[in-house]
Amino acid sequence: MIVYLLCFILFLVGIYGILTKRDLVKIILSIGIMGYAANLMLILFAYRNNSIYPILSEGKAVSQMVDPLPQALVLTSIVIELGTTAMLVALALRLYEKYKTFDITKIRRLKG
Amino acid sequence: MPIEIWLIFILCVMIIASIAALEIKDILSSIIAIGVVGLGVSLSFLFLQAPDLAVVQFLFEIFALIILVRAFVKKEYHQHEESKTNLLISIVTIIVLGLLFLLSLPVFQNLPAFGKPLMTVSEYYLFHGALQTGAANLVAAIILDYRAYDTLGEVTVLFTAVIGALSILKIRSKEKNRETSNE
Numbered sequence: 001m002i003v004y005l006l007c008f009i010l011f012l013v014g015i016y017g018i019l020t021k022r023d024l025v026k027i028i029l030s031i032g033i034m035g036y037a038a039n040l041m042l043i044l045f046a047y048r049n050n051s052i053y054p055i056l057s058e059g060k061a062v063s064q065m066v067d068p069l070p071q072a073l074v075l076t077s078i079v080i081e082l083g084t085t086a087m088l089v090a091l092a093l094r095l096y097e098k099y100k101t102f103d104i105t106k107i108r109r110l111k112g
Numbered sequence: 113m114p115i116e117i118w119l120i121f122i123l124c125v126m127i128i129a130s131i132a133a134l135e136i137k138d139i140l141s142s143i144i145a146i147g148v149v150g151l152g153v154s155l156s157f158l159f160l161q162a163p164d165l166a167v168v169q170f171l172f173e174i175f176a177l178i179i180l181v182r183a184f185v186k187k188e189y190h191q192h193e194e195s196k197t198n199l200l201i202s203i204v205t206i207i208v209l210g211l212l213f214l215l216s217l218p219v220f221q222n223l224p225a226f227g228k229p230l231m232t233v234s235e236y237y238l239f240h241g242a243l244q245t246g247a248a249n250l251v252a253a254i255i256l257d258y259r260a261y262d263t264l265g266e267v268t269v270l271f272t273a274v275i276g277a278l279s280i281l282k283i284r285s286k287e288k289n290r291e292t293s294n295e
Binding site for chain 1: 115118120121123124125126127130131133134139142143146147148149150152153155156157160161162163164165168169175176180183184198201202206207209212213216217220221223224225226227228229231233234237239241242248249250253254255261263266269270272273274276277278280281283
């Protein structure tokens, strides 16, 4: 259970960064940390003691393999995360072009 | 050494690296610290018997580092702007998150223990996957056969995100061209 708790602490570090940091770059990094923690948590749920990877080969019993379903879902999630990170970076660069700063308290005047 | 000890070690390193990434002033150092976190995730995927995921996470990490360094390191904004965080907001946030952690402890006690998953759906995939799809890699069998519509949706989301990023950057370059022509 302590593994789950450490993974949850990693997620909470990400939330802390989003809530307190005023730098857009740090906020993007915090969103990345939360994504890592969520993916890792799903794979931790799938692990089975004394098991092997879910690829069929000679001499490997099917009943000794880890759960392949969360692995498949997390694989899609990682790829989507890359796309959203690229889009966040593009938005941040656009804001920098307009306001000449990454500080979110100075970007508050959202007009025009 | 049992696998749980290794995982606890890697997770502690990742937590320290993520706190460092959030607190370091220099932007290049914090991006490198995020790289430590991502490669730690890749390493723990290897320990958790997920080689496909480890490879994909490694590639993702390298691409994300390239994008972040390329985008943010040139801007020299940290030298002349001191970004001090509000101490009161930090303390209140830490207290609230600590309460959240304490209140969610019973949830983790009710989950199945580490290493003993519920495999009600996945047993079917494990025992019938090779016969029904002909794929030796069962993760690939699930992605490309049982959950093919899910993968189609994922590709749609990825395509939309890339189109969005490209169009945002294109607007920027167009406006820059207009400004330079006006001057």
